[in-house]
Ligand SMILES: CC[C@@H](C(=O)O)C(=O)SCCNC(=O)CCNC(=O)[C@H](O)C(C)(C)COP(=O)(O)OP(=O)(O)OC[C@H]1O[C@@H](n2cnc3c(N)ncnc32)[C@H](O)[C@@H]1OP(=O)(O)O
């Protein structure tokens with residue numbers, strides 16, 4: 001079911017400062033910011049040879065990453081995103097296995113314009129898992 005690692009996401013309190021670290025200190029290629037109100041975040045992608053780093057900061061009052069940053073004010077690894085061929089088949093398989101799909105269980109459109117779903121961290125060794133259909 002799982003294909004490639006699409007991205008590792010790092011929640012940050014200040015997106016432009018974090019982007020500058022990756023661009024200027026680490027010498028990486030960093031995309032322009034994308035505001036995604038339906039996800040409650042603004043993101044940039046750090047392009048690596050074999051995957052991407054997604055830097056995200058809260059957007060709006062109800063950002064799902066606000067409490068994460070309350071607990072870790074300097075930021076931290078927030079989620080991993082795996083690619084799947086068929087996100088509905090993956091979802092139904094996971095539900096059969098008793099995993100919890102977050103939100104209303106229906107895929108949303110992610111930062112790459114593809115369907116994404118999130119799985120509860122408590123079911124996956126304390127790690128928030130995102131699935132993205134390729
Ligand atoms: C840019 C678009 C898209 C993309 O295309 O890439 C994105 O990546 S959007 C990213 C932001 N969106 C989301 O994260 C949506 C899914 N997340 C959620 O629904 C919530 O964050 C959550 C996972 C349900 C947690 O909500 P929260 O309000 O923080 O609930 P709790 O504080 O009660 O946490 C419950 C429990 O889970 C632990 N937790 C919370 N966040 C994480 C995390 N990122 N990684 C691991 N564990 C996490 C939290 O510590 C609590 O554990 P206990 O304290 O032990 O109960």
Ligand SMILES: [Co+2]
Nearest residue numbers: 009054081130
């Ligand atoms: Co993501």
